[in-house]
Amino acid sequence: GGVGKTTLAQHVYNDPRMEEANFGIKAWVCASNDFDVLTVSKKILEAITKSKDDSGDLEMVHGRLKEKLSGKIFLLVLDDVWNERREKWEVVQTPLIYGAQGSKILVTTRSKKVSSMMQSNKVHHLKQLQEDHSWQVFAKHALQDDNTQANFELKEIGIKIVKKCKGLPLAL
Structure with missing residues (x-):
């Protein structure tokens, strides 16, 4: 899920x-x-x-x-x-x-x-996000737009978090 x-x-x-x-x-x-x-x-x-x-x-x-x-x-x-x-x-x-x-x-x-x-007419398979897209989603919600220094420090941690979330949007 x-x-x-x-x-x-x-x-x-x-x-x-x-x-x-x-x-x-x-x-x-x-x-x-x-x-x-x-x-x-x-x-x-x-x-x-x-x-x-x-x-x-x-x-x-x-x-x-x-x-x-x-x-x-x-x-x-x-x-x-x-x-x-x-x-x-x-x-x-x-x-x-x-x-x-x-x-x-x-x-x-x-x-x-x-x-x-269920003999579905149309089936849509949702896939996990690619790592770069996962990062965009994470950064949009987690990083402060106006604080460049804080963002730089958090980016390293954020990248690790994104990897652990394995492309699941709800985990981000």
């Missing part, structure tokens, strides 16, 4: 141009390690309705999701998906297919298997 998948997804989700896409519904769900079908389905429903759902019945949750999404264009972000079992994803996806054409599901994951299993 730490390459910036969630941060990039947040920028997309909050981009003003998303308003032009006419998503009637926008929802963000953190799927994380425990990909329980009922739990994830409830999280999606709760993100859409902005209210808690105490139902323990998957069929009922899926029925509500189908009702809320039918004929509507939606953007759903599933953040940090680890589940690599296709059958679980297919069950979660069942009510999502009722959304209108133009609906999008954006998934962040560390696993190439997840993007393949």
Whole structure:
């Protein structure tokens, strides 16, 4: 982790141009390690309705999701998906297919298997930063623009820090 998948997804989700896409519904769900079908389905429903759902019945949750999404264009972000079992994803996806054409599901994951299993249309692989770019990011945030002497003294330490961060933007 730490390459910036969630941060990039947040920028997309909050981009003003998303308003032009006419998503009637926008929802963000953190799927994380425990990909329980009922739990994830409830999280999606709760993100859409902005209210808690105490139902323990998957069929009922899926029925509500189908009702809320039918004929509507939606953007759903599933953040940090680890589940690599296709059958679980297919069950979660069942009510999502009722959304209108133009609906999008954006998934962040560390696993190439997840993007393949979800039959993604477009996959963007984020890479670690090159060392020179890492230094630029670090220097922008850590060094004082107007104090040349202090910057000179800190540069040596900063270069060591950048090397230890191994190109991970969130570590910088």
